[in-house]
Amino acid sequence: MKLIGKMTILLCGILLIVFANKFPEFGDPHSPASTHLSPYYIEHTMADTAVPNMVTSVLADYRGYDTMFETTVILTAGLACFFLLRLPEEEEKEIYFRHVPTGVTIRIEECGAAPEDSDVFQRIDAQWVPRDIIIRSTSRLLMPFIQIFALYVVAHGHHSPGGGFQGGVILGAAVILFAISHNLRTTVAKISETSAAIMSAAGVFIYAGTGALCVMLGENFLNYGALAPLLGTDRVMARSHGILIVEIGVALAVMSVMIWIYYNLSSAGKQDEGL
């Protein structure tokens, strides 16, 4: 197997190298890639969409349809991880509690007389580790900044690098940071899996729904120009706003899917309690 693998790879490599010799010069401004299609985007992005960041305009408008499915890919991954990993609720489960004043961990096997979750008795998960106060405080301190930055990235994607994806991932990362520095149980209590799932579907729905709205207004799918009467602007600005709307959808979807995948991967589907 290894030998066959190596042979295949050698063959592929040689083929690739042979054909790579025929490429145009690296960075050649006159290569077909730089002269056929891309000049249109570069020269018309302002006039068509009023978005100076061409990547954003191409991403969310010219090839907005691609991006919608890109978001769907993410959602699919979230669904897939959930579908593959999530375990149903176990019949007899063990519950761990921690007596905060003494720091004693209590395991209750039959959920008969479990104490209320309170300041004294704190419910914890099986993989609970004593938390470091420094890490916890620092990450708590950092989170708002991360989130604000993420919002900036989402909103300012028209003018600078960034957009829904990057912003969404950062937002998700903030929550993941919280989950790492605290624990999964606390995070799930704040953003439940259900809400993460519904938000991720809703995020893609914002995108696809915007497109469907355009169809209802009598234009092509995702043709944001159709939204002009609703937004009260001209068609070019409507495109710009339309891009913002879908970027928000993307950010919502990406954020919640990242959280959702993390929930399932990091607990191997247990999340300490079943569905």
Place this chain on the structure above:
Amino acid sequence: MTMETVLSVKPFLAVLVSLVVIPFIVVSRNQNLRESWTFIAGTIKFLLVLSMLPLVLKGKVIEYTVVQIFPDLGIAFRVDAFGMLFALVASSLWIVTSIYSLGYMRSLDEHSQTRYYSFFAVALSATIGVAFSANLLTLYLFYEMLSLATYPLVTHHQDRSARTSGRKYLFYILGGSIGLALPAMLITYHFTGTLDFAAHGVMAGHINSGLALVLSLMFLFGFAKVGIMPMHSWLPAAMVAPTPVSALLHAVAVVKVGAFSVVRVFTGIVGVDTLATFHINGIICAIASITVVVASLIALSQDELKRRLAFSTIGQLSYIVLGIGLLSASGMTGGMLHIAMHAFGKITLFFCAGAIFCATGIKNISQMKGIGRQMPITMTAFLIGSLSVVGLPPGGGFISKWYLVMGTIESGQMLLLLVLLGSSFLNAAYFFPVFYNAFFLSDPEMTFENRVEEAPIWCVVPLTITAGISMVLFFYPQPFLNLAKLAVQSINGG
């Protein structure tokens, strides 16, 4: 000769009627009701076929296209004299066999009778479909339908031996049709652009001699139901089936469909001219002769009556192929006529074998000592049937053999004449011991207490009828003779 064409839905209806009745057979809870559906369908089918007879006898052709699958090819029916001949035989014998099945199945209290009658009906539809098909595609379709519909009938007992035989049956039949006939058909289609049966064949001018030979042999062996050696061994194996099945399907429908298809292909696709100019007929005659002689010799050595009959069938089928291979008018007439004559003779024999089994449970010839005295009607019918198969008066088989002999003389094939005569002696030789045992020997163990009666009335009546028809056909062969002559005329005609 210009053939007048009549458009009519009748051939399609004739095919359809037994399919339509299947749901009724299936839902009928009452035995009598179920079997009456079979009779109704059989009668309607026979009448439909009969109603087309006058037109066909006037030299007209009835056509009907069911569905056009390819632009120039579809599922289409065309009733001409040869097809009519075969359809007449098959549809009339269905009624008789149904009566016989009634007696046989009920007296043995077989299981799954509903399934039995349903697939019987399918098989009959397919047989009529083959008889009436206008092109090779339609013929192939019904041929395969017949192969598959008979599988549950052959393996009706669902035991280990049935499974083994069923395997053998499928191996030869499906292997032949998919492995040989289908590619031959497609190659023909590729080179000629048509699969319609034409009076002079379609290969002339399109295909060279080597390919024509290969294709002819592929068809001959591919339609394995004709039982040409070495594709014959499914037939004795298939004798595990209940006797009515053996009777109708292996003396009439299945094997005759094979013979019919081969004749159709040789006359309608390959064309007699092509056969003659490329000297393919010599090879075909040689193969058929070998089969005739070898099968007769093997039949001599069989003790089980049904197996002996099966090998007899293999030999008799090759007469039909031989008749076509002769390429003379009389030879072909004889070949076609033999389809009808042998059918009535052989079905009588099978009915008798079944009746004996029904009444006594005996299968082997050596055990049939003195049985002729206990079952006189059955054994008399057996005598008439075997006379017909051997080709002696007053059996209908005499007529067809007469034409075959005439054919060999016409085409000056003295060697084949010898084969015919010699094999007739062999035929006589393997039937003779049956009578000898039945009438002239007596079983010492047979006492008064265990003497047997005739089989149930439902078994005896059909075999009397077919034996009667066999005899009548000797004196009055005109319906079939005229059809065969018409068919040969249209092949050679113009």
Place this chain on the structure above:
Amino acid sequence: MDFLTVLISRANYWAYIILMMVGLYAMIAKNNLVKKIVGMSIFQTAVILFYVSIGAKQGATIPILRHGPVPEGGGIAHAALRHGTDAVQAVNYINPLPHVLMLTAIVVGVATLGVALALAIKVYKEYGTLEENEINQRLRRG
């Protein structure tokens, strides 16, 4: 053009081929499932590197039009912005299209990674190991 120039001027292409082969090798020949997944990730990013290299353009800047509060007597690009887009020169900006495509590819990559890891976790739960030969042994034993 001597060998070294070829080597350096197309270094990105050679690098992408090497990375691709490294990834492919890991996917085919490695025994450990997580290693395979890592290899898959490398394999996918190699293609991204290839695409980004296609989009590179000598002497061009990042694909964001210069804009903002226009300084007095600002540059050509700013003037162009004010007076419409005719003056925007395609040669001045890097081709944005491959970048857009690769954003998609990166996302696809992480999605595939997530699903693959989920499957790996399930495999581990089932067999207690991630080594393929050990799993096969276990399967053969029944």
Place this chain on the structure above:
Amino acid sequence: MVNTLPALVIIVPLLAALMVAAAGFIDKRACFPVAVAALSVSFLGAAALLVQVVNTGLAIEYRFAGWAAPMGIVYVIDHLSALVLVVITAVSLVNLVSSKQTIHREFADKEGAFISLYVLFTAGLIGMTATGDAFNLYVLLEIASLSGYALIGLGKARAPLATLNYLFLGTIGATFYLLGVGYLYIATGSLNMADLAAILPGMKDSGIVLFAFIIMLSGLFVKMALFPVHGWLPGAYSQSSSAAAGLIAPLTTKVTVYIMVRICLNLFSVDYTFHQLNVSDFLVWVAIATIVFGSLSALAQTDYKKMLTYIIIAEVGYMVGGFFLGNRMGMSGAILHIVNDAVMTLCLFMAAGIFLWKTGSEERGDLKGLFGSMPFTMAGFVLAGLSIIGVPPTCGFFSKWYLVSGGIAAGQYAFVAALLFSSLVNAVLFFRLFEISYFEPFIDHHHGSDDGGGHGGAGAVIQEAPMAMLVPFLFVSIMLLVLGIYSGRIVTNIIHFAIPAGVI
């Protein structure tokens, strides 16, 4: 007025998938009806598109976001894609309807996620079929693949490992395709298929284009499980749950073959594929190897579902070989076989699903006595088996008819022989199953004895599958006959126009 049908066909399932995904966490009862409704709309849309295309004879173009072809993404619905769209939506709809109970039983808590992934998978395939953009195809391919991995991954015990292998090979395939698109982009600067088709003839001799062709086809071959890169398929499909297998097995390989056809015919021209490069002979031999290998491996299986998966591999060989025969007959056969094989495979896997539901086993020995207890199911199964064998008038016969005719016309008698060999092997395979379910368990029934045996008749107790599974299944098996009878018309009215006029 814009014709919005091409968008509706995919957008409706997409939106439905989102709603189902959310509904799975809110009210599970809503999932199934929403999905069925969406797929029905999609199916009707696809059928309407097919009718429009056949009536007008013109391809329908839909511009997403309103941008014209090379700038934006367009959908192009022509004869070929409309036909495949109808097949995809129909198969998906029928299988979903029939597997309601299976889904409920197997994925009780994750019903919403399953149905959502199911619909997403369908949407991905629909998009792949309809799109006119080479890169968009990649994205949709990934949607279909990812949801496919998930659907397959939650099956029997070995499913995760098999799926992981599938994922690796699938990723290699998809990435190769992406690389090919990159090579085309570097050579032409375009991603739109029509645009590429217009530019490429001018650069026939370019090595980059040649490599793009090679690597794209290699990627697709991995995805469609052509020999010798077929290894992932049997494991993945046979380990999956029956609802997932009924969707994925009929569609994935066929749609990939469709993509191959589309790329060879419409992206690279016929001229390039068949005249400029002389690959067709080589690929026909690969196809022959696939057919022979698939058939022989199927013979070795005792697990009937695994046997079916090897048959799928052989069928891929039919289509690839038929297409690369390079004549009209062969291509018609290959395209017709996409349709017919999808329906046949659906029928077989639905039957396998019903058997699994009733017997709880996938060993062929456990099929015994089914002719007696499930006569209707077995009737449908027999029909499907006959279709795979290629018995007229089922549809399998007619695609084989075209393929064999194409082989004869091209003088590729080895391909013809392989097809016939595979037919015979299929006959052995299916009759082996029929024998088991028909003869066994053996009972000694002397004539006239008690009729309480396992075989049919009055004594056998008929225990059919639930109506919701049986009715769609019988519908599909009857479709095998209908398709067979109409196959000539499908070829003359639809497939004829899908093949460029230059092909004789």
Place this chain on the structure above:
Amino acid sequence: MIWQLDLIILVLVIVCAIAAINVKDLLSAAILLGAYSFLLCLLWAIMGAVDVAFTEATVGAGVSTVFCVSAVFHTTRRTTD
């Protein structure tokens, strides 16, 4: 674009990739994959693909690594190859 820098990072990227698939500890492999992604992100930033670089930094170097680590955390760190 400075080609010397480009070249150095390319070499580092390849080193990281090879190390990631050869190291005997899966956790290290995951971290090396993160490093690899981050270097690629630098490379792309140099090449002017800022959006791609940004995405790779967040997705490739960030979330992917987290996923890998959490998966390794739930399986095993040991490996023989």
